[in-house]
Amino acid sequence: MENIYSIISNLPFPDEITKFWKKHSLCIQKQKFPKQNIITRDWISTNSLIPYLEIDLRLPINKIRTEILNVLDFYENSSTHRGEEMHNGWWSLCLHGLSTNKTRSPRHYGYKSDSETPYKWTELSDLCPITTNAIKNSFKVEFFHRIRLMVLEPGGYILPHTDTQKSFLPKSVNIAITNPKGAYFLLKDKGIIPFEEGKAFKFDISIEHSVINISEERRVHLMVHYDNPKPEWDSFIVNSYKKNMK
Numbered sequence: 001m002e003n004i005y006s007i008i009s010n011l012p013f014p015d016e017i018t019k020f021w022k023k024h025s026l027c028i029q030k031q032k033f034p035k036q037n038i039i040t041r042d043w044i045s046t047n048s049l050i051p052y053l054e055i056d057l058r059l060p061i062n063k064i065r066t067e068i069l070n071v072l073d074f075y076e077n078s079s080t081h082r083g084e085e086m087h088n089g090w091w092s093l094c095l096h097g098l099s100t101n102k103t104r105s106p107r108h109y110g111y112k113s114d115s116e117t118p119y120k121w122t123e124l125s126d127l128c129p130i131t132t133n134a135i136k137n138s139f140k141v142e143f144f145h146r147i148r149l150m151v152l153e154p155g156g157y158i159l160p161h162t163d164t165q166k167s168f169l170p171k172s173v174n175i176a177i178t179n180p181k182g183a184y185f186l187l188k189d190k191g192i193i194p195f196e197e198g199k200a201f202k203f204d205i206s207i208e209h210s211v212i213n214i215s216e217e218r219r220v221h222l223m224v225h226y227d228n229p230k231p232e233w234d235s236f237i238v239n240s241y242k243k244n245m246k
């Protein structure tokens with residue numbers, strides 16, 4: 001892995017980004033997968049304390065990428081994500097949510113929790129039937145919460161932040177629809193998540209993280225939040241963990 005800090009130190013990023021990447025991008029570690037007699041999805045999520053887990057989703061990524069990249073041009077930067085937090089070039093759209101452009105958490109729109117929010121498939125999902133069907137077919141879960149396209153423009157960055165306090169792997173998956181060379185996702189003290197186009201990861205969002213895109217292309221990821229996984233999904237997560245242990 002190249003020394004990313006030496007590349008970004010010459011680019012016009014804010015100090016917060018350069019300091020974080022200087023301190024943490026050099027400590028890339030090989031991930032350890034603890035052994036356990038009986039491995040369950042709950043144990044993986046709450047007790048294994050792994051920072052991230054690649055899961056074995058097999059989506060028709062070429063068709064999905066073509067469909068999504070075509071549709072993004074209609075929406076061009078329409079929903080800046082967390083605009084008040086000074087990230088740069090980060091915007092998103094909901095395939096499933098309150099509406100295509102209501103991309104924030106439920107509390108932002110006056111709802112107390114995901115379970116009481118009237119989520120639905122949005123207008124955007126009608127324009128993305130291949131992606132929508134692929135998600136419906138591969139996630140064996142009872143409920144979807146927000147499902148969002150997360151776009152990071154060339155030169156964009158997401159400042160270091162945490163999303164929860166408790167350490168666990170939440171009921172969400174981040175799928176790289178595109179991951180151009182020069183797009184990096186860094187977890188504090190854990191290193192860079194080895195995203196490539198089509199790869200899907202769950203990760204611990206209590207660990208400080210930051211994303212940069214120093215490529216010339218958009219980085220587009222899909223974030224799927226869900227609840228009430230079915231036994232099939234539990235087995236799928238366990239099998240993904242076991243595959244990583246090998």
Ligand SMILES: [Fe+2]
Nearest residue numbers: 162163205209
């Ligand atoms: Fe985050």
